[in-house]
Amino acid sequence: MHTIESSAIKAIDALSRRLRGTVMRPEDPRFSIGRRVWNAAIDRHPAALVVCDDAEDVALAIRIAADHGTAVTVRSGGHNVAGRSVADGALLIDLSRMRAVVVNERAKAAVVQGGALWHDVDLATARAGLATTGGLVSSTGVGGFTLGGGTGWLMRRHGLAIDNLLAAGVVLADGRFARASVTENAELFYGLRGGAGGLGIVTSFEFRLHPLRQVLAGLIVRPATEASDTLRTFRDFASTAPDEFCGVMVIAHAPPLPFLPASWYGEPVIISALCWCGEPDAGERALEPLQRFGSPLAAHIGPMPYVQWQHMLDGSAPAGRQQYWKNATCDVLSDEVISLLASAANDLPTRYSEIHLQHLGGAVAQVAEADTAFASRRAGFFVNLIGVTPWAEELPELRRRVRRLYDQLTPYALPGLLPNFSGQDDGGLTARLDAARAQRIGSLRQRYDPHGLFVSG
Numbered sequence: 001m002h003t004i005e006s007s008a009i010k011a012i013d014a015l016s017r018r019l020r021g022t023v024m025r026p027e028d029p030r031f032s033i034g035r036r037v038w039n040a041a042i043d044r045h046p047a048a049l050v051v052c053d054d055a056e057d058v059a060l061a062i063r064i065a066a067d068h069g070t071a072v073t074v075r076s077g078g079h080n081v082a083g084r085s086v087a088d089g090a091l092l093i094d095l096s097r098m099r100a101v102v103v104n105e106r107a108k109a110a111v112v113q114g115g116a117l118w119h120d121v122d123l124a125t126a127r128a129g130l131a132t133t134g135g136l137v138s139s140t141g142v143g144g145f146t147l148g149g150g151t152g153w154l155m156r157r158h159g160l161a162i163d164n165l166l167a168a169g170v171v172l173a174d175g176r177f178a179r180a181s182v183t184e185n186a187e188l189f190y191g192l193r194g195g196a197g198g199l200g201i202v203t204s205f206e207f208r209l210h211p212l213r214q215v216l217a218g219l220i221v222r223p224a225t226e227a228s229d230t231l232r233t234f235r236d237f238a239s240t241a242p243d244e245f246c247g248v249m250v251i252a253h254a255p256p257l258p259f260l261p262a263s264w265y266g267e268p269v270i271i272s273a274l275c276w277c278g279e280p281d282a283g284e285r286a287l288e289p290l291q292r293f294g295s296p297l298a299a300h301i302g303p304m305p306y307v308q309w310q311h312m313l314d315g316s317a318p319a320g321r322q323q324y325w326k327n328a329t330c331d332v333l334s335d336e337v338i339s340l341l342a343s344a345a346n347d348l349p350t351r352y353s354e355i356h357l358q359h360l361g362g363a364v365a366q367v368a369e370a371d372t373a374f375a376s377r378r379a380g381f382f383v384n385l386i387g388v389t390p391w392a393e394e395l396p397e398l399r400r401r402v403r404r405l406y407d408q409l410t411p412y413a414l415p416g417l418l419p420n421f422s423g424q425d426d427g428g429l430t431a432r433l434d435a436a437r438a439q440r441i442g443s444l445r446q447r448y449d450p451h452g453l454f455v456s457g
């Protein structure tokens with residue numbers, strides 16, 4: 001039995017009377033599923049779920065929580081692997097009913113409600129032949145993704161999600177609404193772009209959109225014995241790659257892809273996931289060096305609607321598994337790092353675990369460091385160690401093995417990490433920032449949330 005403070009009970013009573021949306025208490029049969037997040041390893045017990053219908057509801061929830069001194073968390077897609085959207089004893093403000101997306105074709109912009117998923121945005125913008133940088137898996141929430149920077153297939157051409165953010169509508173810790181942009185509440189806008197939350201609840205994001213219908217994209221699967229060559233080729237290619245290109249190297253056990261010989265299902269492989277968002281003929285030529293070496297087991301690359309590519313990896317990331325992730329950023333991809341990753345290819349912690357290597361650069365690196373709170377613009381590459389198991393009892397061993405590989409990587413890594421991929425034991429996100437940035441974000445949190453209403457990393 002989890003005890004709930006009497007002040008929280010009073011707040012829940014008041015909300016139950018006044019909220020347009022739904023308040024779910026622990027005794028509500030929907031609560032036990034509703035408190036869950038994507039990562040099943042997170043097992044926390046909020047005081048109640050406050051499912052808001054609209055921004056007015058969000059403001060009401062904040063005011064009532066503040067009046068009763070009850071801490072809150074906010075949840076959009078619930079995909080944060082560290083479970084930053086749910087905390088024991090806090091009110092969980094759930095935005096899952098606030099998923100509307102309004103596209104203005106002429107202005108090439110979209111207004112997106114704070115609880116939308118990338119799926120919602122990608123479908124709505126695709127209808128107008130437009131797109132913006134979103135997550136690689138379409139069930140990821142726009143909210144947490146954007147506040148942590150937001151890396152995706154289009155980032156090297158069009159920037160991170162935060163670089164396309166034109167404005168945000170925010171409910172502040174005192175329940176007031178504020179609009180943040182480069183001209184309104186500019187310091188708040190700085191913090192929202194990569195500061196990973198804790199400054200208010202964003203009820204609407206306004207994004208710049210870009211004309212894009214088709215991409216040239218697909219997968220090349222090679223045996224894990226070719227991991228070293230694949231990573232080296234990718235590294236060398238990435239150093240001069242055009243901004244239209246974005247690639248992710250995935251070390252995994254082969255999923256049952258329809259174009260892969262069945263004898264390879266479940267075997268250790270390295271998959272090059274490649275996306276070209278420019279002119280297709282130029283893409284065919286540009287991607288050639290990534291295709292012509294080694295002995296691929298299968299290659300499946302071709303033109304397809306961007307929105308289809310955006311949904312391509314969804315099946316690889318179902319909710320409800322136990323996850324333990326670590327993230328490392330590197331300036332350059334040294335031979336030592338390549339050799340560590342290549343040997344890990346034959347020794348992944350579980351058959352569900354993966355390693356993702358991605359590059360930054362291009363438009364990401366063009367934005368001035370001081371313009372946004374995102375701290376890793378100058379990193380060349382980042383590695384995500386994605387530890388996964390369906391079984392809770394395997395979690396301690398999974399952690400140990402992911403951690404061991406991470407410890408081997410850290411001598412070659414930069415001090416920072418990408419907030420979006422921070423794990424359960426990465427602590428407060430500002431702890432890994434340079435002193436000036438940490439101080440700037442710290443003062444912002446002090447100014448916008450002086451009483452610590454938002455539980456944040």
Ligand SMILES: Cc1cc2nc3c(=O)[nH]c(=O)nc-3n(C[C@H](O)[C@H](O)[C@H](O)COP(=O)(O)OP(=O)(O)OC[C@H]3O[C@@H](n4cnc5c(N)ncnc54)[C@H](O)[C@@H]3O)c2cc1C
Pocket residue numbers: 037038073074075076077078079080081083084085095114115134135136137139140141142143144145146147148149150151152196197198200201202203317420421456457
């Ligand atoms: C399968 C998968 C794929 C991913 N792919 C990518 C990727 O390609 N690129 C990338 O950058 N990241 C990626 N991520 C990481 C992801 O962006 C982060 O975990 C992000 O925090 C998830 O956002 P969310 O809204 O789904 O999560 P939540 O758990 O709901 O929220 C995460 C944090 O943001 C806060 N928050 C959420 N919405 C709001 C809001 N509207 N206002 C204020 N605070 C808010 C929450 O309180 C919490 O602190 C991926 C994660 C998963 C699980």
